[in-house]
Amino acid sequence: MKGVIVVDVEKCLGCKSCQLQCALEHSRSKSLHEAIYEYPAPQWRITVEAVDNLAAPLQCRHCEDAPCVQVCPSQALSKPAADAPVLLDGERCIGCSLCVTVCPFGVIAMDGVAGAVIKCDFCLARLEEDRLPACVEGCPTNALQFKRLEEVAPEKRKKYLTGIVLD
Amino acid sequence: MKKTVDRAAEKMIEAAAGYSIKTVWDRHETMEPRCGFGDLGICCNICLQGPCRIDPFGPSEQKGVCGANADTIVARNFIRAIAGGAAAHSDHGRDIATALLHAARGGGGGLRVTDTDKLKAIAGELGIETNGLSTNEIAEKVALSCLEQFARAPISFMNRAPEALKKKWTKAGLWPKGIDREIVEVMHRTHAGVDVDYRNIILAGIRAALGDGWGGSMLATDLSDILFGSPSPIRSRANLGVIKEDAVNIVVHGHEPTLSEMVARASRDGELLEYAHQNGAKGINVCGLCCTAIELLMRQGYPAAGNFLSQELAIITGAVDLMCVDVQCIMPGLADVAGCFHTELITTSPKAKMPGVTHIEFEEEKAQHIAHQIVRMAIKNFPNRRKDRINIPEDTMDLVAGFTAENIFTNLGGTFRSTYRPLNDAIISGRLRGVAAVIGCNNAKVTHDEGHIAMTKRLISRDVLVVQTGCSATACAKEGFLRPESAFEMAGKGLQEICETVGIPPVLHLGSCVDNSRILRALCEMVNEGGLGDDISDLPVAGAAPEAMSEKAVSIASYTVGSGVFTVFSPPPRVEGSRNVTEFLTAGIEEVTGGKFCFERDPIRGADMMIAHMDEKRKALGLSGMMYGKEAETVEATSS
Structure with missing residues (x-):
């Protein structure tokens, strides 16, 4: 789908x-x-x-040219294909919150428990x-x-x- | 949206933010957006097949699992709110009746009959033979007769209503079968699979509400007068500035007068005053919040620190040594705020406890002892104040309170002709347009006090005498409308003349929220006096609750509408999800009771609709135009 x-x-x-x-x-x-x-x-x-x-x-609008993917220093955020969603690998995320600050819609948040972002x-x-x-x-x-x-x-x-x- | 128009409250909200203390306004923001289904009344939680929610945008009419449509769901939710409110008022009435019975039987604890004249008058109304009986014997019979009315008809005080209204009640089957019984019946009818017809459902709700207004609330008022004395006009002050830096501050909060009366008495006790001095305080200062405050204000002139939305703010002054609460409108959030200060929070009713909060249960036979214990706790806590956290706003305002249905005409008519004649004549001659009751709560969804103040100001400027109760009265008290001088500052010329001649403020404080029954009584007296039609619905009067919050407000508005009064109610009581129910409440019901709802959210437009209604009634009565002309101007002024 x-x-x-x-x-x-x-x-x-x-x-x-x-x-x-x-x-x-x-x-x-x-x-x-x-x-x-x-x-x-x-x-x-x-x-x-x-x-x-x-x-x-x-x-998340799963942007084509996603700022969060661009700024992610640990490749935790990725967009495998143009029509694929922006995905998060929680294991890789270092919780720097750069993506939280660049997301134009404010839809990425820090997960207080996991020490990573959540989207x-x-x-x-x-x-x-x-x-x-x-x-x-x-x-x-x-x-x-x-x-x-x-x-x-x-x-x-x-x-x-x-x-x-x-x- | 501005949080409040009260300067003192504003300062305390700022202080709370400085301390990072969450108050009702922060919690309100967290709760946004509210669930639209709940807000529209189209969420049904009654049976366990639900919750069912009707999509208001649905292409075709939706029904819940059981087949109930929006009309049934909204009507059921609405009358359950009435039942909640009627239960609260009436149970309050029952507690007063029980206290009277206790006093009559010499149960001790310091409770005794204070107003024997009123006792005899009420005994007469209840058909109790008083010859040869002692005060306590009469009081016992009165208390038992009132307690009986919770179970079965007749509800005696309904006889006070004009004949024309009684006929309407008979025709529509609106005589309650007992105060409690109607509340039970509401719960039965709204159970899964009972009443489906929205009109039938709503009329059952109105009947339960009438049992509140003319039963539970009315006897709460009358029996409180008997026990603690009938109010008479009295000067006092309002707002957070009544809290004193150098005295032990005890804030009584909630709704019932019984314990707070005893606490007030204890605060004058020589031994306790001495104990306060020993602890470094210059005295003991009792003030209140919500209707407990008003019960003490009306009868003894104790100051009101604030209304519903001020309760947390009182603690934020850092100078409340003890807050003792009884029942109703006590925010659970108080415990969190009190935890940030030295304030001792005490619950006293077996019906209202809070986890982690000290509970000292009120018992009639030990009333005096318990009151002393509470005052002692407050004094003991006085030295624990944190000096750096004391921040009492200076704002206070003078006021006159203590008006009742019985003394209002002594004031209007003078001692030698104590009748409602002068009031009726003033309306007939066009000096006064009519009378409006502005009552009800605060609600964090609207700017604190703004609705009450804006609406009342508009009404008095258009020669409408305003009567008030509850948090609405406290709002206008803080704004200075309850000073006689305010007549010259903002009342219309006709109203000004009346106020000047009689020496009253243009806004009369009639008491707590159960004391709305005093307003019903005053309306009956106006009809009885003659010249203004033969039913309450003929009078140029209107009611309003511009910042409604509680189920009690829903019940009050419903008995007001059920008694023939045009009633502005905002925010709407979760009925807008059904067009049929809204239409019935705002139009159709007028044919049944003579009254109707109006769900206008803007307080000024609401006031203008009340004025337009009064003008319509004046016209129907064939009354002359207003003496100082200002007929149609009101509606035009707002539409521009």
Whole structure:
């Protein structure tokens, strides 16, 4: 399964369900009532941020020319192919936090327990099983969608045109 | 968003940041963004098949696992909030009734009947024969009669309502079958798979709320007056500056008057004062927060340190030697803040304990002994203050409190013609536009005190007499609206004339949140006096809770609407997820009770809608225009 995560900001209610599902996906038990007792506690890689009355989820955009990959001194961050996600090798990470400072979206964080950074892994294991990323699946309003990039622009064009015609 | 408009609070918030102490505002930010489903009331947590959440953007109508739609889910959540609020007020009422029974039976501990006139008046209302009975014998019968009303009808004080309102209640089946019973019934109806019809659900909630307003709350007020004395106008001060650097400071916080009355008495005890001097203090200073403060303020003039959002800030002054709390609106976060200072935090109710906090349980028969123990603890803690952490803001404000439904007309009418006639005449002649009740809590989602102050200022400038209770009254007290002088500074000309003639402030403090029942009573008196229609819904009056926080506020607003009053309530009580429920609460219900909700978030626009409502009612009554004209100007002024 290949694609990108698209956010429909108008649909986001700020419920943080995506955060919860992300943490659960990265838990050992994958079960909510057990995961809440795990140590270290499972962490999410997506956050819902709010400005005024607007709320939206933010996670790694897996940039084509990723600044975090460029600055990483230990090759812990890598992008194996142009259409591959930006991946983290936690073993290699030395916790220098350079990537945290250069990320334009502020979506890389330090993991206090592991002494390394933590970021979205695009739910690669799920995608290989043809399952949607956990945040997309967990979003109750479909504010988070998983689409092929080729679909996005034509859809936008159609939406734009429909708007003009109806007006 | 600005955190507060209170200068003293602002200073303490800055101090908290300097000490890296987290307060309610920090926690509020951490909680953002709030869950939209919860906020809209469309998250159902009632049965274990859920939680079910209705997608408000869904292309077709969604239903929860059981088949409940947004209307049912929202209505059920809403009336469960009413039940929570009604339970809190009514259980408070039960505690007062129990304390009265204890006093009547000579149970000791220093509790005794104080206002025998009111006792006899209430006994008369309850149909209790008092001839040949001693005060304590009457008090026992009154207490038992009130306790009986928790289990079954009739709720006696509902007879105070105008006939027209009683007819509406009969028609809609809104007479409670008992104060507790309606709360139980709400829990039953909202259990999985019982009531589905949102109108039927909401009316059950209104019935439980009426049991609160005319039952639990009203008897809490009346029996507190009997036990501790009826208030009369009294001068005092408000804001954090009432905390004294050189005295032992005891802050009483919560809602019930019983223990705090005893603590106040103990603070005047010669032996304890001597003990305070020995510990280097110049005296013992008792002040309060939330409604416990107000109970002491109304009856004895003890100062109010602040309202709901000021509770942590009081401790941050570094000069609170002891804070003793009873029930309701006591933030769990207090324990964390108290842990950063020498402040001794004490819980006293078996219903409200905190892990790691000293608990001294209040028992009626030992009331005096326990109060002395608490005051002694405070004095003992005085030398433990850290001098470098004492930072008391200077801000205080003078105020007049102590108005009641009974004494309001003595003030308005004078000693020789103590009736509501002058008030009604002032409204009829157009000197006064009407009366507004601005009440309720603080809420960290909105700027602390701003809603209360902005709304009240707007109303009095438009010749509306404002009556207040609870945290709202404390907000306006801190701003100086409860001084008689404020009439000349900001009231409309008509209201100014009334205030000048009678010698009252343009904003009247009627007490704690259970004392909203005093407002219901005053509204009945206005109807009875004549000339303003024959039901509460005919009166040019309105109510508002511009910074609502608690379930109690939801219950208050619901009994107010259930009694025929137009009520502005903000933030909305999690009902917006159902268009039908919102429509019923803001329009449809008017046909049933004569009152309705208005969910306007802006306090000035809210005030203008209250004014527009009063003008509409004035017109319906055929009253003349306003004496000092300012009819339509209000709405225009805001739309520009």
